[in-house]
Amino acid sequence: MRRDIFQAIADPTRRAIIALIAMQAMTPNAIADNFDTTRQSISKHLRILTECELIRQEQQGREIYYSLEIEKMKEVDEWLNQFRKIWETRYNQLDDLLLTIKNQKK
């Protein structure tokens, strides 16, 4: 199953990973050093981000480095729109509900 980007960046740890490797390509160990969680958990996050093509792996010698897919990240622009849309939808629902309640009171 192809994962969607919104799901990928909905997680705070994954967003933190994105911010980290935006600065420079990093190995999984170096990334994990920045978090209080297990190396295993970071690997899982890296796998999800890779599946979403937000980051890519590159072999350099014996090490694997992760770096940011800048083109793909532009799509994250959509994330803000999603956030905005959540509020739009939520508030449109509230409009309907307020109308219903007002009508019931009459």
Add this chain to the structure above:
Amino acid sequence: MKSDLLFDFTVDKTSKTVYITREFDAELSLVWDAYTKQEILDQWWAPKPWRSKTKVMNFEVGGRRFYAMVSPEGQERWSVQKYTSITPKSNFKFLNAFADEDENPQLPGSDWDLSFSEQNGTTKVRVAIYNESLERLERMIEMGFKEGFTMTLNGLEKLLASLSER
């Protein structure tokens, strides 16, 4: 939604705050209830097809709302909102944090400040969400990508600095 009702969504870089301002065609007391009474809140808080499920809600200072956003597949994303200040029919504040199903919060969360005012039967609600945690990242995503992400990434600090200079 009436087309003349205000909807404004802005991200303030310097204060790390998202502002969502909206007007409603209803009197203040009703809108206040919609935000502060569990049975009404659960009917609109989750954008469909998600639904909101409140397990605990004590709307009082020191009280909390422990609730989940439930996906169509039944996946539950729990959050806890601790009320820190309440001025009836005017303002309330809470600390919002994602949580597990046993109500263990993932701190730090975000500070929410909701203000209500009424004019000529229209109620305006301003929601301010301040994010302390992962601020650099939130800023990058919420602001950097908002304004395009074409520059060379030779340092997040540099990126943020240049964004805030605009």
